[in-house]
Amino acid sequence: MSYLELNNVTKRFSTPKGTREVLKGVNLSVQEGEFAAIVGYSGSGKTTLLSLIAGLLQPDEGEILLQGKPIDGPGPDRGIVFQNYSLLPWMTAFENVHLAVTARFRDVSAAQQEDRTQHYLKLVRLEHAAWKRPNELSGGMRQRVAVARGLAMRPKILLLDEPFSALDALTRASLQDELASIWERERTTILMITNDVDEAALLADRIYPLTPGPGATLGDPIPVEIQRPRVKRELSLSPAYQKVRKQIVEFLTRKRAGAAR
DSSP states (O other): OOSEEEEEEEEEEEETTEEEEEEEEEEEEEOTTOEEEEEOOTTSSHHHHHHHHHTSSOOSEEEEEETTEEOOSOOTTEEEEOTTOOOOTTSOHHHHHHHHHHHHOTTSOHHHHHHHHHHHHHHTTOGGGTTOOGGGSOHHHHHHHHHHHHHHTOOSEEEEESTTTTSOHHHHHHHHHHHHHHHHHHOOEEEEEESOHHHHHHHOSEEEEBOOSSSBOBOOOEEOOOOSSOOHHHHTTOHHHHHHHHHHHHHHHHHHHHHHO
16 A cells, blocks of 8 residues: 555535536555656646645545545645745744644643754755744745754655745755755655656656646556666756656646647
8 A cells, every 4th residue: 555645536626617526536556655746737726625635625536645544634744845835924934943843743842842943944045044934034944944944844755846946946856955955854645746757856766747637637656766866957857857858748748739739
């Protein structure tokens, strides 16, 4: 049995023009400790899919299982990092992470809670900015806080909703490298959604392409057989990378052309 499993998941929404089927018959399998990515066009239903796994939405058909148990609502076993940081502006970086830690680990001592908070701020190289508020931090630093907060809760799976898409190219590249390094050390199970094929190839073990909506569904997983650690500036020279990129682009282009007919 897979660590995270989606079986024939369908999601519909009511609109003024009638019912709209956003996702249809989605199947997904993620193994423990794996870094998986879902790649698709904007508006294809990626965030809806992640919200279903997070328990923020319920499927109309199918089932979602985590360690064999149905997901029927939000829970601390799933950490989420959003595109827009979602930090509490009146709290410092330390306090934003610490709040999540105290909510998740109520039964440990205050000293242990503080140690855990400091550990994860150090992991994202923000110990020097622990007492700054979000408006005193750059966009990249805010996203580091969000990643630290998600990891500090020790979730069974960390869900990343296009976490770097709002950042400039240099900051984005830096955080991609940092996330890859953190995953190598922590081995937290991660599921990331993105519309950036290169980002997925740099970070993931397997990539699932999502067809254009409405009625979007996942294609077969594409393994990324590129040795780690991966160096972004050398990635384009790798035959394995070129193969992965070609498979994803051809799949998405073909499905988009079919949907437009």
